[in-house]
Amino acid sequence: MEAEPRPPDPMAAAEALWRTLLEHQPAVAAALAVQLRDMPEDWPLRAFGVGRLHAALELPAGADLPMEVVPYDAADWENCPACGEDGHCRFHAGFVAGYEILNQPLREASRLDPAVTVVTVLNRLADAEEAAESGELAAAVERFTRGED
Ligand SMILES: [Zn+2]
Known part of the structure; x- marks a missing residue:
């Protein structure tokens, strides 16, 4: 059984x-320091809707997502500071999903025909998408399931 992810200690996370x-x-960082310096004395109430600092430090996270930084080198998957041991950051998770969506039909096509080219597979995918959009695919499925040719 996996351990429940623990919310980060807000002071350690802020550091x-x-x-x-x-x-x-x-x-x-400098702009943030200026913003923080200029906050009014009642900032916990104005910014977080709670009267005291202690209450603000205990506010729950708005989403069950890890804190991340924008990748500095989006192409460098291996050294992305936002990708941790728990998985990819949202940025790279999107890339992984996109590659998976593209690679799945390529793998299936090369399994069926090892000589098939990427261009051929992409053209077939485009043709299939066009047939689905035009209703041609649905009509062919209808004819096929009725046993017509
Ligand atoms: Zn990443």
Whole structure:
């Protein structure tokens, strides 16, 4: 059984985010410092709707997603700082899903015909999508299931 993911300690998470900002986006870190400096004294109420700092630190996460930084080198999957041991960051998870969607028909086509080219498979996929959109595919399935030719 997998352990429940624990919410990060907000102080430790803030420290880690701050260090990452300083290292990779110093201008954003400086702008954030200015924003924080200029916040009014009652900032927990204005920004978070709670009267005290302690209550703000215990607010639940808005979504069950890991905190991430934007990948600095989107092409470098291996060294993405947002991709952790728990899986890919949302950015690279999208790439993985896209590659999977593209690679599945390519793998199936090459299994059936090892000599098939990528261009041929992509053309077949485009033809199939066109046939589905025009209703040609549904008509062919209808004829086939009725036993007509
Ligand atoms: Zn990533």
